[in-house]
Structures are given as C-alpha cells and as structure tokens.
Amino acid sequence: MTILNVLILVCLSYVVFLFAVAFAADRAARMGRGAWLRSPVVYTLSLSIYCTAWTFYGAVGFAARSGLEYLTIYLGPSLVMIGWWWMLRKMVRIGRSQRITSIADMISSRFGKSNLLAVFVTVIAVIGTTPYIALQLQSVTLSINAFAQADPAGGGGMPNTQSTAFVIAMGLALFTIVFGTRNLDVNERHHGVVIAIAVEAVVKLFALLAVGVFVVWGLSDGIGSTLDRIDASSIATWDVSGSRWVGLTMLSAAAFLCLPRMFQVMVVENQDERHLRTASWAFPVYLMLISLFVVPIAAIGLELLPSNSNPDLFVLTLPLTAGQDELAILSFLGGFSSATSMVIVAAIALSTMVSNHIVMPVWLRLTGGTAVVSGDVRTVVLRARRLSIAAIVFLGYLYFRVSGGGAALAEIGLISFAGVAQFLPVLLGGLFWRGATRVGAVTGLSVGSLLWLYCLFLPSFGPGVILPQYVFDQGLFGLSWLRPYALFGAQGMDKVVHAVMWSMSLNALSFIVMSLASFPKPVERLQGAQFVNVFEHSRTGGTWTGGLAQSEDLLVMSQRILGAPQAQALFSKAARAQGLGGFLPEPSPDFLQTLERELSGSVGAATAHAMISQIAGGTAVSVKDLLAVADETAQIMEYSSRLEAKSAEQARTARQLREVNEKLTQISVQKDAFLSQVSHELRTPMTSIRAFSEILRDAKGLTSEDKAKYSSIIHDEALRLTRLLDDLLDLSVLESGQIAMNSQTGLLSETLDRAVAATGGATEGFAILRAPEDEQILLTTDLDRLSQVFINLIANARKYCDAEAPELRIRTKRENGMLIVDFVDNGLGIPIDHQSLIFEKFARVGETKAGGAGLGLAICREIMTRLGGGVSYIPGQGGAAFRVTLPDVQALAAQ
C-alpha cells in the first residue's frame, strides 16, 4: 500500500467525518438542542476561514521569498478584531436588525435597497473570489503531487492534476449544496457548515503547530538554534519595503471586513453580538499561533531542501523528506481543511448573493410578478442557490485549468484581496456617514473596480494573455501615463501597492465627491439614518402603504417563499396581534414591514422589497419616518409629543371630572335645600292644623261660631297640604319623565279661554287683554297640560300683580318656526336678582301676600320642556312677562 493510497483513504474518511459532524450539528440545531453550537468559541473558530490554503501553504512560501512581510496579512485582521467596538459591532448589529444576508445585501440595503448596487457588488465579488477558489484547488492538487513525487513505490506515476482538481471541486460542490442549501432559513444560518469549519479550524491549527514543533525541536535543536539558523538563512535581514508593510496591513484589514466569506461567518452566521467580545482577543491569538512557526519552517526549508523545490509546499515536503509520513498526512489534512472550508463558505456566500441579486430579480421579471405565478418560489430559490454554488465552484475550476496553476500562491491571494477591498470605502461611508448616496456608491465602486481590473487583475494573467504586451510597455492607446503598472507616471512602485493606492484613493474620492454632489432618495436617507444610528434606533425603515395590498395575495406569495406552515403561523400571529381571527391580518404598514424582513432573510432585502411592492403597490416614507431622517433627536421628539398628547388628554379628563364633581355637589346641595323646603312647607300647615284641632278637643265652652271658624281653618290648611302634595307629586312625575303626554288637536284660543275661565276670568279688578284674531291657531299637543301652564301663569299674574288697575296682556305670534305666547302684566315685575331663581322649586319672590308652595313655575317649565318648547321670563316689558314657546310643527294656522 503506497503512501498515496493511505493519503486518499485518510482523506476520504476525513471527508466522511466532516459530513457526519455537519449532519449531526444540523440535526441538533433543528431539534433545538445545540446550545454548544452557539458558543463564542465556535464563532471564533469559524472566523478562521480567513486562513485558507493560502495561509497554510502560502505563508511559508511568502516568508521564504520576502521574510516577515507575510505577517501583514495577519496583523491587519488582528487590528480589526481588537477594534471590534467601533466597526464589527456596528456591522453585526445592522446585520441582525436588517436581516442582512450578504455583503452585497448590506451595501444595497444601505443605499436604498438598490438592486443595481447589489448586482455590482456580486459581480466584483465573483470576479475577485474565483481566482481564490482556483488557488485552493491548486494547493490541494499540488500537495497530492508532492506526495506522489515523494512516494518511493509510486508505480502509478503522477496523478492527473486536472482530474484531481475536478474530483475535489465536485466533492466540495456536493458538500456545500447538501449543507449550505438545506434550509432557506430566515437568518441564513448554517449550523452544520459552521461546525464543520470550526472542526477544520482546529485541524489546520493543530497540523501547522505540529509541523512547526517538529521543525523546531525535531529538525533543529530547540528555539535557540532555530533562531540562529534563521539568522543564517537568506531571509535573515529585516528588510521589507515600508510601503508594502503598511499597504499590505491595510489591505488585509480591508479585505477581512469585505471578503464575502468573512462577512458570511462574521455577520450573517453570528448568533450573538457578545461572541465578538471573545473573538476580539481569541481570534488574534489564533492568527498569532497560525503564523508562529512560519518563519522557522521557511528558514529550515530553505536550508534543508534543494533550491529548486517550491517553498509553498515546505509544510508538506519537510516532514516527507524527513520520513515523517504520519506528520505529512496530518499536514496534508490541515491544508485540505483550509482549502475546503474556504471554498465551502465562499460558495455559500457567493451563491446567496448570486441567487438573491441576480437570479431572483431576473426570474421575477421573466415570470412577470409574484402574485400570479404558479409553483413554489422556495424551490426556485433553492434551485437557484444550488446551481449558483455549482457554477461558482466550476468557475474556480475553470480558472484553475485556464491559468494552468502557474502563479505563486501569494500573488493570487493579494489580487483577490485588492478586488474585494474596493467595497471598503462604500461600506465605511455607509456605516458612518449619512451623506453617502447611491450615486456616490455606484461611482466609487465602478472607478475602484475598473482600476483594479486594469492595474492588477488583468495584468496578472501575464503579458499577451488578456492585455497585449504593448499596453504594458507603452500604455493603453499608446498613452504612457496609462501603463497598468505605472499609472499616472507612478514609476517604481510595487504593483500591488500601486494598484491598491490608485484604486482605493480614487474609489474613495469619487464616492465622496458624487455623494456630496447628488441628492438621495427618501428610502436612501431613511436607510442611511438607520444604519448610521443603528444603536439609537434599531427600527427598520420604509413604511408600506397598506390598503392596496391584498392579504391573501401576500399569504400566497409568502407561502411559496417561507413554506406554508411558517407563513401561516406568521400571518395568524399578526392577525391575532391586530385582534382579528383567522389567517388574514389587515395589511397594515407594520405588518408589511415585518413580512418584508422575514422574506428578506430568505431572498435578500432588494428582492423582498420588490416582491412586496408588486403586491402592495409601493412604499411611502411617512412623516414620522422623515422625522427620523431629519433629526437625530426624532425619537425624543416623538416621545415628548406622545407625552404631550397624553397629558393633554389627562387634563381634559380631569376637567370633565371636576365639572361632574361640581354638578354632583350642587345637586347634593339642592337636594338638601329641597328636603328642608319640603319639610318646612309641610310643617306650616301641619302646625296650624294641630293647634286648632287641639283647641277644638281641649277647650271647653267654644261657641259654634268659633268651632266653625277653627274647623274651616283646619280644612283650608288641609287643602293647602293636599295641593302641595299634589304639586310635588306632579313635579316628580314630570321630572322623572314617567308621564305620558296625550296628544290632542285644538285651537289655541280655546285653550286660552279655558285657562282664563279656570282662573276666575277677567274681573273688574283684573283685566285680561287678548287678541283673538292671532289666536286662531290649530295645535296638536297635550292641550290639558298646556292649559295647566296657562292657568298657572294667569293665576300668578292675578296673585302678584301689584298695579292699581292690574291687567294682563296675552299676545300670540309666530316667529322663527316657533309659536310664542307672551303673558305680560303691568305690575312691578320681578327684580333682576330673582329672575334666575323663579323657575326653581320653592322659589318665592320676597314676602308676598299670597301663599304658595313655589312649585308652580317649576312645574310649568317641566311641562313645556316635555312638550318640546319652553317657558322663560322676559325682562323689560313694563311688568312681569312670561313667554311660552312651542315648536311650530305642532301648530297649524286654522283654516
């Protein structure tokens, strides 16, 4: 059994093991048991996909070529991690609150959910990542070849490089499809994949440390002698280019933030913001350990191995030449882990971007709408994602075939870094500057990526492949200042630093200038405020205008994306929250916003936005939202205005309560007064009745004359009592509204005649002046009650008119739809301060000659109110004047 066969066997069992781990983790997460899946350690380890095969093999090669310069690639991300508080924390918070699915989604979300930007970012990311995937395939095939070369019994000769790469690509695509598109999860979290890459992170660190320990203590004699041998090697002098040292550190820091795969594990797969706290020190330690033995391995490799051997493979060839086959296999597994984890996560991240921002919008446009299409969108999304994964891995393979696997590993890595670093100005501007606009972002990205393509990516294929030789020598169109490696006459610079400097600075410059010059749309401003001030208000933006939206259409659409049970649960929960039953909530702005966020977890913000707007009609930015844009203190303003409204309402309620309380107090006082009045009124006649009846009983020798006199007094007082009680009863019946009115029809003149007759008629001492021609009015009302009022008024005039020749004038007229009957006498009238009291119960004006209970006018008022009219005192008529009004509908002119 050759070592190559052992290697393949070990490799296959390792892959099976990874599949099993991923499967178990996925299962545990689905069954809700996987608290350990969400530990900060797993998060930190998953970040280690930053260390790809480029790190595992390439770092040693890098160090063998240019000494300590390789450290810049790891120092940059370490600085980003320890500065998590001001950058990563914000990205993670936004990623969670806006349900971001990829870096393209984040940038497009920030700039008004623009799909153009998302497509742009996706394309750059694919171009930048494809060589990197090719690099991973190349490293695995190279390492297998190294084994084949070292194999003494290698009868089969060299394995076919192309077919090895193809098999690996197929296997990776399969793994990614199985575990990366298993669920169209709301948060795009892939527990299986994360656990698998965490395991691979441990394996690669362990493998590299093991090789390092072997080199330092096995091939060398401990630390001291290793340092001496480094000193004796060709990389002994500390001699780096200052611009490259600084430039590469910044470039790697930028790439760490912008690489799609880093964004995927750092932001999208993040379970808990607090994990950043652990990762902030644990990840730098991981990077430090990974790079710890790189220089010793490089120095010893340079010393021990023949000068024509590839320094990129020292990690593998050192143990192999030393006969340490087990260690070599372990080292191979480490490199294999580095390569596979990168390809898997990169494929997931890119496929999410491609399917959400390119395939889905195209598909939506082709099928012409969401509400009307048939079939399950879920399967479309998943299929799009699977195809994207296969396509991306295949692209990587294609690149590997075409490029022939020539260039040194470190070169491809840096080119890729420079490509994705173009996102940084837009990302930083989007997170910290509210003035950044979509136009600026598109311009900046275009300028940056064009320069990157021209200065770094296309020339990397070598002269004559894409860019012809004369472009390198004389510049584009023969313009010498357009030479790709000496743009604008910048001669003699390192080409990576040169490209990064020009592309990043012009990218940032055009982004800023165009942002300043353009004006953002409302949605952009809103999203800008939400991104920049994510810690102040973590609300999502863009209020949907409801009404046009049909809940049923929305449900049909959501079922296709989220799956029927999830969508129904979401809808019925929303319906319950709105106080409705069933599955269809009102399409309120709040609900539409929630729905959009749920959907964006599956298909990305821009697509979800487009899908809902197809049904709901469109978004509107409400005044409330604009306030959030307009002012930092919008929240406080809103709060205080709400407080104001509340306190105004409370003041209103308090006033109402006060009024009611006052009324109640008054009524209570009135009741007391009424009771004392009634007892007083009852007591006066009772006193005389008792006194005279006692005289009749006890006094002896009363004349029959006296007896008759006393008896008649008792009788009179009893009558008065009866009258009083009758009145009280009448009033209480009227007030309680229990009395029924008998509607009759008759002439007003007849009613007045009856009343005048009942009060004793016009006599010599009391004249009644009437105008009979005005009184010919036909009435339909309770005539008995009406005449009761008249009688009362006439009797009052008769009783109280103190003129020498008392007379009462009764005038009738119709005015403003009312029938008016005035009773005016020629007496002194009622003093002004009493006018408001006369209609109250027991109200009597001054000391008057005639006794009365004072209930008459109160009864009159009650009756007239019941008849739909009223009775009032009219001052200034040359005497007491009472006006009786009746609604005219009850009165008809007599025919």
Place this chain on the structure above:
Amino acid sequence: MNDDQRPVFLERHTYRRRRMKDAATLLPLLGAALISIPLLWLGEARTANVMLYLFGVWVLLAVLSALISRHLHTDDASDAEKDPQDVSDP
C-alpha cells in the same frame, strides 16, 4: 434638551465602562503604531529579533483586548443607564 438630562458626573462603574470604551477605540491605533515601529529598524535589525518583537506585541494586544472587552457590554448603546450586571464586575 437631551444634553440637559445627561449627568455631568457619572457613578463609578459607568465611568469605568466609558473609559473602557475609549480604550477599545484607541487600542487598534496603539496596535498600528506598535507594528509600524520595526520600520524604523529597516536594514539594521535581524529577522529573528523583529519576529520576537512582533509576536510580543501581538500577545500584548490580545491580552489588552481581552481585559478591555471584559468591561464592555454590547447592548449598552445609551451611556447614562446603569447596567445591573456591572455592579458585580471587579
């Protein structure tokens, strides 16, 4: 209006946490400065010595970051409020 309500002086733990935030913001700058220092030794120093220095800086930064992060809570967006957890912190 907002400024008026903010206390001028803070209770001890809140004050400590604010300073830790400052430290967390400044730490990457310190790190950048420290790893640029070897550029001053170009051509003179030996790779082995610079390597030892850089790894020392790396460990130092990780330790500082761990110490500072212990005092930072990700969810305290508003400064003035008091975190009950903070009381138990040393």
